[in-house]
Amino acid sequence: MESNILLDLKNVNKVFGNNHVLKNINLQIERGKFITFLGPSGCGKTTLLRSIAGFYTVDEGEVWIDGKLVNDLPPYKRGTPMVFQEYALFPHMTVFDNIAYGLDIKKRPEAEVQQRVKDVMAQVKLTGLEERYPHEMSGGQQQRVAMARALVMNSPIILLDEPLSNLDAKLREEVRVELRAIQQELGLTVIYVTHDQLEALSMSDQIVVFNKGAIDQYGTPHEIYYEPRTQYVADFIGTTNFIEAVVMQNKGGKAIVRYGQAGDNVTIATDEKLTEGEEVLLSVRPESLRLNQPEVGEFHVFGVVKSSMFLGEKERYFLADQSGKEWIVDAYDIGQKTFEGQVQMSAAADKIHIIKKNKE
Numbered sequence: 001m002e003s004n005i006l007l008d009l010k011n012v013n014k015v016f017g018n019n020h021v022l023k024n025i026n027l028q029i030e031r032g033k034f035i036t037f038l039g040p041s042g043c044g045k046t047t048l049l050r051s052i053a054g055f056y057t058v059d060e061g062e063v064w065i066d067g068k069l070v071n072d073l074p075p076y077k078r079g080t081p082m083v084f085q086e087y088a089l090f091p092h093m094t095v096f097d098n099i100a101y102g103l104d105i106k107k108r109p110e111a112e113v114q115q116r117v118k119d120v121m122a123q124v125k126l127t128g129l130e131e132r133y134p135h136e137m138s139g140g141q142q143q144r145v146a147m148a149r150a151l152v153m154n155s156p157i158i159l160l161d162e163p164l165s166n167l168d169a170k171l172r173e174e175v176r177v178e179l180r181a182i183q184q185e186l187g188l189t190v191i192y193v194t195h196d197q198l199e200a201l202s203m204s205d206q207i208v209v210f211n212k213g214a215i216d217q218y219g220t221p222h223e224i225y226y227e228p229r230t231q232y233v234a235d236f237i238g239t240t241n242f243i244e245a246v247v248m249q250n251k252g253g254k255a256i257v258r259y260g261q262a263g264d265n266v267t268i269a270t271d272e273k274l275t276e277g278e279e280v281l282l283s284v285r286p287e288s289l290r291l292n293q294p295e296v297g298e299f300h301v302f303g304v305v306k307s308s309m310f311l312g313e314k315e316r317y318f319l320a321d322q323s324g325k326e327w328i329v330d331a332y333d334i335g336q337k338t339f340e341g342q343v344q345m346s347a348a349a350d351k352i353h354i355i356k357k358n359k360e
């Protein structure tokens with residue numbers, strides 16, 4: 001039976017000189033998923049992508065594609081094309097020739113090339129544009145051509161390295177939607193590299209968050225956002241409030257923690273192994289806190305409003321609690337109501353996430 005796992009990375013390590021760029025990467029990717037490699041510049045995303053494509057050989061570990069160990073295979077034998085920034089189309093070639101390029105290189109018979117290109121152009125809805133040149137196409141159409149070039153080769157995985165980074169914001173969003181639509185319609189397996197958190201959250205089935213060459217978390221956008229495993233992940237994805245707390249009890253997936261100067265308790269669901277007396281961090285997102293609505297939850301802190309900022313769909317408040325710690329609260333749909341002076345911040349316990357402190 002065909003395995004659902006298309007890419008399997010086992011303990012992959014890569015070193016450049018004395019720079020240990022990939023550290024014990026273990027990752028399994030299922031067929032038909034849109035996977036994003038997310039992390040700041042220099043954390044090893046591109047190096048891993050190139051190691052999958054075969055442009056780099058790994059120093060340790062195994063790369064399996066579709067049940068085959070490919071460590072010693074060159075890129076063209078792995079069949080995993082990479083699409084780079086600006087789609088890397090040949091400007092002097094027509095759309096048809098751009099798409100046919102890979103097949104021509106492989107010296108496939110003319111009739112087969114004609115048929116394959118025709119089929120793939122229909123798949124990505126470009127039929128009729130065969131004779132256009134890249135500069136005569138919109139950004140979204142160019143992205144489709146780039147995808148078609150990969151599709152025509154029957155690639156098992158399509159690797160995209162920040163393909164949208166040179167586009168302006170509006171076009172970027174348009175092309176994002178387009179790209180995700182093609183991937184879903186055709187059931188493609190795509191690995192997409194970006195340092196843009198919103199891009200990752202909005203497009204992916206699963207996100208891999210990189211931290212200095214290691215994987216900090218691999219999960220759905222919701223898991224990454226609401227259940228960050230480390231402080232680094234919580235901090236990197238969006239804005240959050242961290243609160244120092246101490247574990248009083250941990251039983252049956254529920255921990256009672258003490259927080260704040262008054263020593264209040266709250267019970268929070270968690271999978272983490274926590275011991276009594278352990279110091280932890282709580283993470284609560286600005287939109288999960290309510291001002292002067294104590295009935296919304298089990299977690300409460302008093303603060304003083306320092307300033308606020310109107311952001312269209314929300315008002316962002318900056319507050320300080322009694323210890324001087326800064327808090328950020330986003331208030332939605334409050335009409336003309338504004339908050340000043342001392343206020344109470346409240347959150348439901350299920351909107352609070354416990355992070356173990358000893359993880360980086």
Ligand SMILES: Nc1ncnc2c1ncn2[C@@H]1O[C@H](COP(=O)(O)OP(=O)(O)OP(=O)(O)O)[C@@H](O)[C@H]1O
Binds near residue numbers: 016019041045046195
């Ligand atoms: N061919 C190479 N030779 C030596 N060092 C390299 C090489 N390629 C990458 N590096 C180093 O490896 C580290 C990771 O680089 P990589 O390009 O994988 O990061 P990245 O997360 O993709 O960042 P970016 O978003 O800036 O591309 C960096 O310190 C980089 O300088």
